[in-house]
Amino acid sequence: MGRKLLGAPGLPQGCAAGRSGVLSVGAFPRDRRRHLALVVNRALVYAVLTVVVGAVYFGIIAVAAGLGSWAGLVAALAAGALFHPVRQRLQEVADRLFKVERDPYRVADRLNQSVQRASGPVEALESAATAIRQALQADGVAVEVLLSDGSLRRVCDGEPSEQATPLIWHGRPVGRLLLAGEPPDPGLLDMLVRHLAEVAHAVRLTADLQRSRERILATREEERRRLRRDLHDGLGPTLASLAMTVDEARLRLSKDPAAVDPLLHRVRSQMATAIGDVRDLVYGLRPPALDELGLEGALRSLAEGPGPRVVVVVTGRLKDLPPEVGVAAYRIAQEAVTNVRRHAHATTALIRLERQEELWLTVSDDGIGLQEERRNGVGLASMRERAAEAGGDCVVTGRPGGGTEVVVRLPLKAEEGAR
Incomplete structure (x- = not known):
């Protein structure tokens, strides 16, 4: 069964993990062949091992016949000493013959090599699925990557089942590994899953980058x-x-x-x-107030407009902010304050700007709260888009005591890495 790359959460018929009688009947011969290969592998190893150890034992007895009763003891010790290294060597030869890999470090190295030869993260995910299926001798493998927008990207090699192992990257789930066949060795599976989580995270980053580029292009065209x-x-x-x-x-x-x-x-x-x-x-x-007054001064000038009293609280240094972050923060605050003055019926509003490892902007008011008909309005969508363009996010919620609160997170990593 060839590889299949899917962008939707659903499974096509060819990646249905044996959910019909036809697929189950087709899967049985594969299981039987795999078990037969295992039996032949072990039988071949122990047959040759018996011949080698027996030849050593009886050969020593024949050569050391002059030692009398000591000849059997010497032969037994020599055969015992050779048993493990000869068995290990024979097992390696048989594994190569039957294309079985038992060393987890070699499996991990083979997986890394297949990933490095790929032309991109998605292709690397396909190569990783194939390498894992070969390493685990599985009937089928599927890798599901959970993208940031909630959709799934799925790569199949064979017919996987729902035997799922989560992929965790730095404590965050990034997808699942689905296997069909006998449960693999836990240690080997854990090592492969750690490597696969890195590839899944790279696929997520690539998808995020593509969406970001599309948003930037759309924004540029809209500005034009x-x-x-x-x-x-x-x-x-x-x-x-x-x-x-x-x-x-x-x-x-x-x-x-x-x-x-x-x-x-x-x-x-x-x-x-x-x-x-x-x-x-x-x-x-670009608002001239940012160049003339800086971000803090521009916000205080914005607060002096007509309507409810607006208080501005600033914590941290703002002079060396990246230009795109300053513009995004000002535009979002401007839109939020405009909404307060037009719709909130508030008496007081608060603009809080705090610089930590990231820039946090909060605009809150004591008005009537966020009305249902305004939850999907153009102004709220504009604030979220501006935050996303700067690599951050914007959350608009109602306050427990009444009113609305806009919380914006804008990352500063690009600026810190440039210095």
């Missing part, structure tokens, strides 16, 4: 569309109207100079509108 719309629908018509007014003023200047003054006033008004549009475009790219 917004700029195009603002330039085409806002600044473009304003400049066109300004040019037409200037042309009209130029034509009237020689014939009716008195009529030019109102046109110049109109030009001045249109220029102010154009300047405002440009300012809005620049502000949409």
Whole structure:
């Protein structure tokens, strides 16, 4: 049965782990062949061992016949001394003949080599499944990787059963190993599972990176569309109207100079509108308050707006924050405070910014709480997306005493690694 790579949690028919009578009947001959191979392996080893030890024993007796009664003792000691190393050597030869590997370190090395030859994490997972099936002499192997978005990525080699072993990476579950056949040696299985957990974690990271790239591309394209719309629908018509007014003023200047003054006033008004549009475009790219006041100053300026009283509490140094983290924190706080002023009916709000190993932003209020119709609103989705773009997360919940709380975690690892 060939390998199958699946991106959905469900199993296809070819990876159904023997759930039908047809698959069970097909699995029986494989089990019988495996048991037969084991019997032949052991019989061959002990048959040859008997011949070798017997030849040594009787050979020594024949050669040392002059020793009398001591010849049997010498032969027995020599045969006993040779029994274990000869058996071990014969077992290694038989294992190579029947393609059986009993040394867990060799199995782990073979697994590592198969993973290193792969072109990527997903291919490495396929190679690992094949190597584990061969090492454990299993009827089937499947590796399930639990991705960060809750979906499963599954690789099958053969027809696995539901005999599952969890894959743990640094204390966190990252997937499962499913085996079909007799239970393997616990020590060997534990070693293989540890190596496989590293591969599963690499697959998770690759999937996260791909989703992050897709989000970044989508965000960039959306920003381009917004700029195009603002330039085409806002600044473009304003400049066109300004040019037409200037042309009209130029034509009237020689014939009716008195009529030019109102046109110049109109030009001045249109220029102010154009300047405002440009300012809005620049502000949409990066808030000027961050460059002029820093993150703490920008938040305090944000708190001075109309509406409920907003208190800002800052803990830790903020001057050397990565630019993307500062922008994400300010934009999320701005959206949260806007929601408080528009919908919360609150009297007081609190913006708490704390720098530890990560940057934590909390915006809470004493209003009416998060209404059901606003739980999936555009503003809340925008806050979560901004946090995700910076590698963090955003959780919006209701407070036990009333009101809403927005908790944002923004990692600083990129900035620390760069220094």
